[in-house]
Amino acid sequence: MTRTELADLYRGYIDCLNHQAWDTLGHFVHPQVTYNGTPVGLEGYRTMLERDFREIPDLVFRIQLLVADPPTVAARLNFNVSPRAEFFDLPINGKTVTFDENVFYEFVDGKIAHVWSVIDKAAIKAQL
Template identity: 30%
Template structure:
């Protein structure tokens, strides 16, 4: 049996490889995504995939560097540092070619061997400052 930490690490390995299909294999079909900047949760693998594709088009070399990983029972908490290059349009901002680096604090709940829920609080202000 894979631990919750191993599962989340494997999902980020797939993310760093740019493999959206493999990432989705680690998530429950009814995944719930709680994003700090959104008033309501997003739901389902398709919504997750849309966010993944948005980030990959804008930052094709984006990588997540796991700086802290803490787990207990069915929960995993992460402190991550994302790094990449703004090479495509992102939320109306044309590509700048600038490097980006920002921090994200993320929490995951695992159920039945899959990521069932996530809470993401990324430093979007820093990201936007770097591409504006």
């Protein structure tokens, strides 16, 4: 897979998330996906994302920076959201917060097999 093909595949994955097209998530995510070193599998990954969208009704993934170097993608994602209650153990309760996530993905067999995510919790805390 070329850099362009991998970047396009990743953009398709983000589109899948933003449209909550859970039935197509398996086109992008490996059945044995890991998240921050923990095996969660496709169903666990989907459950995590569905929970995020329930707790954050206005959740939209916005790509700020994207680097594709097969089999790896690095992205900086931006969020401007209003979580319903606590968020990362912080009392957000509907307040709008803006923050970034730096995330790395390793693709295996054309699907996301490993995800490493770091969210800027300090930025969220500073807005409270």
